[in-house]
Each structure stands twice: as structure tokens, then as C-alpha cells.
Ligand code: HEM
């Protein structure tokens with residue numbers, strides 16, 4: 702029987718870049734800068750631009766699990782998630798069913814937060830009281846981030862797989878060293 706041990710799964714560079722960029726922008730605007738400062742606005746626009754780039758990537762050159770089509774959850778995804786969590790099986794590539802829903806919810810909440818931040822500065826937004834919407838969105842975003850980190854920690858523990866490593870670049874060197882050792886043995 703062929704070995705099932707495959708290369709460890711990592712998200713592609715653009716997914717990683719946009720993820721950490723959006724995370725940094727949210728952390729900066731939620732907890733580090735003063736509301737209304739110029740770089741608060743710029744970080745908000747940067748988050749919108751990074752999510753737009755990720756969406757275009759997901760529709761164009763992205764492959765496999767990073768494609769937007771692959772982020773639409775099916776019943777089979779939820780069944781597989783239940784089985785993997787029950788059996789404590791190692792994490793398989795891509796997102797679980799609930800992870801796929803979470804990706805859309807996170808993108809939407811960040812876009813709504815940044816969008817309402819921009820809108821409250823317009824005349825119409827001012828009249829409609831959009832500054833309240835912006836504050837509600839920031840609470841929703843903090844809730845989503847807490848849920849995101851809790852789900853990551855729970856899944857990583859349950860499946861004995863550190864999911865954060867998949868959002869970091871692959872470490873080069875381990876395999877070439879092994880290959881070198883094998884080559885040395887044969888020479
Ligand atoms: C990821 C995007 C964003 C996040 C996480 C975020 C977060 C926040 C937070 C936590 C506050 C303080 C709310 C409070 O008073 O309790 C705030 C206020 C504010 N934000 Fe943002 N923001 C974002 C994007 C933007 C953008 C794009 C703009 C404008 C172009 C903007 C303009 C403002 C302004 C003017 C306030 C002050 C509102 C007030 O005091 O009534 N924000 N934002």
C-alpha cells in the first residue's frame with residue numbers, strides 16, 4: 702500500500718500575506734491607535750484592499766483549497782469535520798465546514814467595519830448616525846476574532862495539529878538534509 706504521509710500543508714504566499722496584513726490592520730485599529738487618527742483610516746483602507754486582493758486571487762490564480770469555490774461549505778465538509786474531531790484524526794488540507802463559514806464571516810465583518818468607518822465621515826453617513834454602526838461593527842469584529850482564535854486553539858488541540866504553522870512559510874532544509882544523508886549513504 703502506498704504511504705499516506707504527504708508534504709505538510711501550507712497556505713500559499715498570497716493567502717498568508719493577505720491574512721497577516723488584515724490581522725495586523727485589525728489589531729492596530731482595534732487596540733493600538735487612537736480612533737480618528739490618519740493612520741487609523743489608512744489601516745482600514747489597507748484591510749479593505751487586502752481582502753479585495755484575496756478575493757480576486759481566489760477567483761483567478763489561486764489553486765485548490767484557496768479558491769473561492771473551495772470555500773463554499775458542503776454537507777460532506779461538516780460530516781468530515783465531525784468525524785475528524787471525534788476520532789482526533791490529524792488535520793487534512795484546507796478548512797473544515799465551519800472554518801469555511803468563518804472565513805466569509807470574518808471578511809464580511811472586517812469589510813463592514815472599514816466600510817462604516819469610511820461612511821461615517823460622509824455627509825449622508827453623518828446624518829444617518831453611521832458612527833454608531835462603526836462601533837457596533839468593532840464589537841462584532843472583536844467577537845469574531847475571539848471565536849476565530851478559540852476555534853483554532855480547540856481544533857489544533859483536538860486534532861493534535863498546530864494549524865498556525867499552516868499560515869507560516871514552509872521551513873526549507875529538513876527534506877534536503879534527509880535527501881543529502883541518503884545520498885551520502887549511497888556514495
Ligand atoms: C479594520 C477596519 C477598522 C477597525 C477595526 C476600526 C476600529 C475602530 C474602533 C475600535 C473605534 C473606536 C470606537 C469607539 O469609540 O468605541 C473606531 C473609531 C473610529 N474610526 Fe475606525 N476602524 C476601522 C476602519 C476605519 C476607517 C476606514 C475609517 C475612516 C476612513 C475609520 C474612522 C473612524 C473614526 C472617525 C472613529 C471615531 C468615531 C467616533 O469617535 O465616533 N475607521 N474605529
Ligand code: HEM
Pocket residue numbers: 716719720723724725727728755795796797800804807808811846849853864865866867868
Ligand atoms: C486579528 C485579526 C484576524 C483576522 C481578521 C483573521 C482572519 C482570518 C481569515 C479571513 C482567515 C481565512 C484566510 C484565507 O483563506 O484567506 C484566517 C485563517 C487563519 N487564521 Fe486568522 N485572523 C486573525 C488573526 C489571527 C491570529 C492572531 C492567528 C494566529 C494565532 C490566526 C491564525 C489563522 C490560521 C492558522 C488560519 C488558517 C486556519 C486553517 O488552516 O484552517 N489568525 N484568519
